[in-house]
Amino acid sequence: MIRDQDVLKRLQETVRRFVRERLLPAESRVENDDSIPAELVQEMRELGLFGMSIPEEYGGLGLTMEEEVTIALELGYTSPAFRSVIGTNNGIGSQGIIVDGTPEQRAHWLPRMARGEVIGSFALTEPDVGSDAASIKTRAKREDDHYLITGTKRYITNAPSADVFTLMARTGGAGADGITAFLVPSDSPGLTLGPIDKKMGQRGTRTCDVILENCRVSKDSVIGGVEGRGFKTAMKVLNRGRLHIAAVCVGAAHRLCDESVAFARNRVQFGKPIAEHQLVQAMLADMGTETFAGHCIVIESARRFDAGQRIIQEAASAKLFCSEMVGRAADRAVQIHGGAGYMQDSPVEHFYRDVRLFRIYEGTSQIQQIIIAREMIAD
Structure with a gap:
């Protein structure tokens, strides 16, 4: 459901040029500094990348799902850290406000998110809560016209630079129905941040704990103004997020x-380029075939999303297949490069570490399998 092929093509070409001319040359700098250069973040703002999925009425690009994954395919060509900078603004950091926020919440937060003036973050995971998201322990207690929130959130993407957190806390009893979604400004009294995490890969993507000790927020910070809808709000935006990650x-x-x-065509062994050796060709063929299959499943699922179809199974399938597929591609890439692929100055080395996370966040592969099987059985 692409609305204007010419406009999308121009945007796609602009992003592709930006990725190749500006982001690829900065990859080693990001690896060494563990941060994204400020000038590149500003260029992302100017390109409108912080508001890709935010409706046009709030200053965003308002891309359809198919349009969004088309751009995500281009952004995925470089280090995942670059996409992560804009990821929460386009994903669950803004989508919860879009689907369930009050008119006042949308008007206050979305325009600034679209311009990149405000960085959004999503705070769900806790030290003892990961895949079982309905079991969060962070609590929010109502007192007059405000809430006091106490708990710890873990591995929160963009937390060190976030201006506002879409944060899940328990206002009721056990289970999903007791969870409420809050918009918590980062300067709220009682909110502090832990040390920046040191991760295996995705250097430049900053994560840390978010610690809340009687953190005071207004009653107007409840997304939609209704308690007990937080878990449902999170579930509503998962399909879009899974398709976006699959495209990346x-x-x-x-x-x-x-x-x-490129490496196989230039690396000579046994008197000829290794691209002419059949066992190397087999690895290349497997990589190319699976990449094409992943592209197809993402585009088809996005089209069904835009058509208003129920795509819980398709979105989970895309996330499962593509995250597993890119892990296999990274492993084969290192194997083709041989010793050179194990060196830190090789681009495939950091991708080997970076893509491992895709099988864990936004729902592990095992969670996707459970979702797919449940949908199949229900059908």
């Missing part, structure tokens, strides 16, 4: 294919 995985796999083909 395909973009990364495309990059790994290109790097591997």
Whole structure:
């Protein structure tokens, strides 16, 4: 459901040029500094990338799902850290406000998110709560016209630079129905941040604990103004997020294919380029085939999303297949590069570490399998 092919093509070409001319040359700098250069973040603002999925009425680009994954395929071609900067503004950091927020909440937060003036973050995971999201322990107690929130959130993406958190806390009893979604400004009294996490990969993507000790927020910070809808709000935006991540995985796999083909054509062993050796060709063929399959499943699922179809199974399938697929592509890329692929100055080395996270966040592969099987059985 692409609305204007010419406009989308121009945007796609602009992003592709930005990725290749500005982001690829900065990858080693991000690896060394563990941060995204401020000038590149500003360029992302100017391109409108912080508001890709935010409706036009709030200053965003208002992309359809198919349009969004088309751009995500381009962004996935470079280090995932670059996409992560804008990821929460386009994903669950803003989508909860879009689907369930009050008119006042949308008018206050969305325009600033779309311009990149405000960085949104999503705070659900806790030290003892990951895949079982309905079991969160952070509590919010109502007192007059405000709430006091106490608990700890863990591995929160963009937390060190976030201006507002879409934060899940328990206002009722056990289970999903007791969870409420809050918009918590980062400067709220009682909110502090833990040390920045040191991760295996995705350097430049900043995560840390968010610690709340009687953190005071207004009653107007409840998304939609209704308690007990937080878990449902989170579930509503998962399909879009899973398709976006799947597209990023395909973009990364495309990059790994290109790097591997280029290396194989130039690396000579036994008197000829290794691209002419059949066992190397087999690895390249598997990478190319699976990348193409991932591209197809993402585009088809996005089209069904835009058509208003129920795509819980399709979105989970796309996330499962593409995140697993790019892991296999990264492994083959390192194998094709041999010893050179194990060196830190090789682009495939950091992708090997970076893409591992895709099988864990936004729902692990095992959670996706459970969702897919439940949908199949229900059908």
